[in-house]
Amino acid sequence: MDTPTLIPEAVEWSEGMLLSPQHLQQNDIYWSQQVRHQALALQPYYWGLLALEYDETALAKGLLRITRLEAILPDGLAVQYPGHYQAPLQLDISGDDVWHDRVLRIYLAVPVREEGSASAQSRIQRFDRVAGALEADECQLESRLEVGRLRPRLTLLADKTIPAKFVALPLLELGHDSGDHLRVAAYHPPLLRLGACRFLSAEQQLSERLDAVTKVMRSKIRDLVGGRRPDERLDQLDMESRQQLFVARQLACALPSLEVQLQGGLAHPYSIYVKLAELAGQLATIGANPSPPVVSQYQHNDMGPGFDTLLTFIEQRLQLIQAQFEAMLFTRLSASHFSRALPAGLAVDTLLIELRPKPGQSEQQLNQWLGQARIASAALMPVLERRRLPGCSLRLVNPRNYSGLNLAEGALLVELNNKQIEHDGRDLYVINAGTDLLIRGPEQENAPRDIVLHRTLSGANPAGELSGDA
Template sequence: MPRSARELPDAIQWHEGMLLAPQHFQQLAVRGEELVAYHALTASPFHWGIRHLKIDPVQLVSGVLRVLELEAVMPDGLIVSHMQGDEEPLEIDLTPIQSDLAGDGLPVYLSVPVRRLGGQATRGDLPRYGAVEGMPVSDEETGESEISIPRLKPRLSLHAVETLPAKYVGLPVARVAVREEAFTLTNFVPPQLFVTRMSVLGEMCQTLATRLREKAVYLAERARTPLGQSDRPMMREMQATLQGIVSGLPVLEAMLKTDRTHPFSLYLALCQIVGSMTAVGGALVPPVLAAYDHDDPRISYAAACDFIVQMLDRISESYTAIPFIEEDGIFSLKLEQDWCDDDLTVGVRARPEATESDVIAWMEGALVGSESVITPMRERRVLGAPRHRIDREQALDLVPTRGVVLFKIEMNFDDIVPGENLSILSGDKGRREGPQEIVLYIRNPSSDNR
C-alpha cells in the first residue's frame, strides 16, 4: 500500500489515436491494484495477516524452518501463497545464527521486496517478482487458441531478524528459540486475517467465554434463592456482579461462532468485557491496556484475558454468604450445628459514610455471643467471643467485595451456643453507628474436597 495518496499513479488520459505501449497497461494494472489496497487498508487498518500456514516440524529439528503451505496478505496489500512442491522451497537455515536464538529467540519474517516506483519488477539487485511461464489458457469465449502468458510471481523469502530491513515488506510468521540445544517454536501467534475457534486466539477466548458463563450460572442460581430475592446490599451487589459478567458475553460468543471474525474486532469485544468486569473486582476505573499489536496479537489478548480471569477469581464459589438479620442495632443469625465445627468467618460492610477504620473499631468493641449469654456478658462487661481481623493474605480463596472487612470469630462454646442465635451488637450504644450489614461465610462442602 502507498504511504500516502500522493504515491498512487495518476489516472491515464486515454484518447483516440493513442499509440499504446506496454507501460500503459502496466500503469493501468498498478493503479488498479494500488487503489484496491489503499481503500482496503484505509477502511480496515489491520488488513493483513496469515490465512493459512503450515510449517514442517521435522525439518525444524535439524535447524531449518520450512514453510510447506502458506496463504497470506502482506502489509502493502500483496496477496501471496506457497505450496509444497513449488519450484523453490520457502525456508531458512537457522544453524548459522543458533547462538542468537537463546532466550526469547528471534521472529521469522515472511518478506518480499518493496515495490519500487518506476523500477524493473523482475530485474535489478532486489526484484519484487520472478518471471514464470504461466499455464496455457484458452479464449474464454471460444475455448480455443491456447497460449501461455508470462506471469509475475512474488519473490518470497524468510528472515530471522528482530526488525525487518526497510527494503522489504513483510510480517512475522513464527518465533524460533533454542532451548535445551533444540530448535523450537515459541507460543508466538502471527498476525491473522480472522480467528477460528480452533486457533490459539480462538481457544483463549472460548475458554474465557466458558468461564464467564459458568460463573454467571453460579451467581444466577444464588440469585434465585430466597436470600437472592431480598433487597440486602450484598444481594444487590451480587446482581450487579452478574450483570457485569454477562453484559459482553453474548457479543463475544456470537463473534467466536462465525470463525471469521477479525482479531482486532474480537479484541475490542474483550475490551468491552474488561470494562464491565472492572466493578466486579471492586475497582472504579478500568486498567489502561497497551496498544493492540496486530503483529503479535497474543500479547494483547493475554493482557485482556488475564485481567478478566483475575476479576472472576475474586468471586468465590468456595463459600456461601448468609446475612445476619439487623433489628434495633443488633445483628442476629441462628447458628446451625454444622457451622460450629470451626471458627466463624464474617464480613462486615461499612456504611457509605463510614471508613474501614470505623468498621474495625466498631467490631473490636462489639459484643459477640449467643442470645442466652449476651445479658451476662453486659453485666460482666466482657466482649464475648474473641475476634480478629483477617487481611487479604490470610483470606486465601475468600476475597471480600469493596467495603467489606473480614473477621475471624473464635468458636468459644462459653460464648457461642450452637443452635441459638448469634448476636453481634455495639458494646457502647453511644459510641458510633453500627455497620450496614454483617454476613457469615460458610464453606461449601464441595470446596472442602479440593
C-alpha cells in the same frame, strides 16, 4: 492512519491511442494501489496471516520449512503457498551466525515493487517471469494463447532489521527449550483472523485462553443466579442475592458478543481487543476499587503483551466472584418424578435441596408432597418400592442458616440425610455419589415446579467478600 505511499494517477485512455505494455502495466499498478488504500481506509490492520503450517520434523533438524502459507503482506500483496510454487520455502537456522539473540523472529519477505520489477536488470527484482498455460478466449473457446505470468519472489528472512528494499511480514519466533531443542515461541504475529494462530501449541494460543475466559464467565453466572427463572420477582431478593445478581448482569452484558466473535476463529484480533477492553471496564465495577486498567494501543505486529494485560486483569476480577453454592437443577422425568446425576466424589452424608413452588402453591403443600416421596439412588429405588421404604430422612431448614443460595420466592429448603438399609446381607447407603439421585413423589398437583440441589463450592468466600479488591 496515513497513506504510506503516493497513490498513482489513472492511465488516460483515448480513442486511437497506440497501446504498449507500459499502459497495461501502469493500469495494473494503479488499481493495485487503489485496492490497497481502500482496504487501509476500511481496516488499518488489513495485513497479516490467514494460515501457517510448517514441517516439525525438519525444524527439529535446524531447518524451517513452510508447508502452507496464506497471508496478505503490508503492501497488499496476497500470498498463497504452495499454490503455483514448486521451490521449497525454507530457511536454514542451524548456524550460529543466524542467531543474534535467544529468540529468532522469522519474516516472509518480498522485494518492493520498483521500475522494471520483473527485469533481471532492475535494482531489485520482485517477480520471476514464468511461462503460462494456454488460456482460452472467454468469448471464443477455440482461440487459445499462452499467457506468461509474474510470480512474486518469496523468501524467509531471520534478520533483526529487514532491508529497506523488502516488504516483510513476521511469521513466528523460534527459541530453545531447556533441553536445547528448537521450539516455536508463543509470539503472535499479525493475524487477519484469530484462528490463524493455530500453528502454535494449544497452551500458547490466545484463542484457547479466550475460550477459557468465556467458559469461566458462563460458570460464574450459573453459580451466581442458580436456577432462577427470568420471570421471578426481584423485589423478594435479599441484599446478598441482589449483589450477586448485579455481578451476574455485568458478566452477561459482554458475554454473548464475545462468544460470537470467538466462534470459528474468523474475527479480526483488533475487534476482539476492543471487546476485551469493554469487558475489562465492566468487570472493574466488581470490587472496592473500580479503576479499570490503562489499555495500551493495539499492536498488530506484536499483539500478545496487550492481550495479556487485559486478560490478566479480567481473570483476576473473575477470581473475586465466588458463589458459595452451585445450583444443580433436577430433570423432570414425569409430573412427579425427578432425577439428578450426582458428581463422583460428592459428599453425600447431607444434601441440600430446594423445592420451588408453582404459582399459588404453599410451603405446606410442598412439604406434604415431599413427605410422601421416595428419595434414593436409582439402583436402590426398586428395593425401596418393594419394601415400602421412604429412602433418606428429611429435615426442614431455615433459609437464614444458609447465605448465598438465591432461593425462589416461597421455596422449601430441605436437608437430605443419608442412611443405610440392609439388602442381601449388606448395609447399603440409599444415596451414592456418581449415580442418579431420584425423587419420586405421589401423582398429584402438589408436585413442585422445580427441584434444585445446592452443592457447596470448595474454596468459596464467605458472604460479602465480593467487595474485595483485585
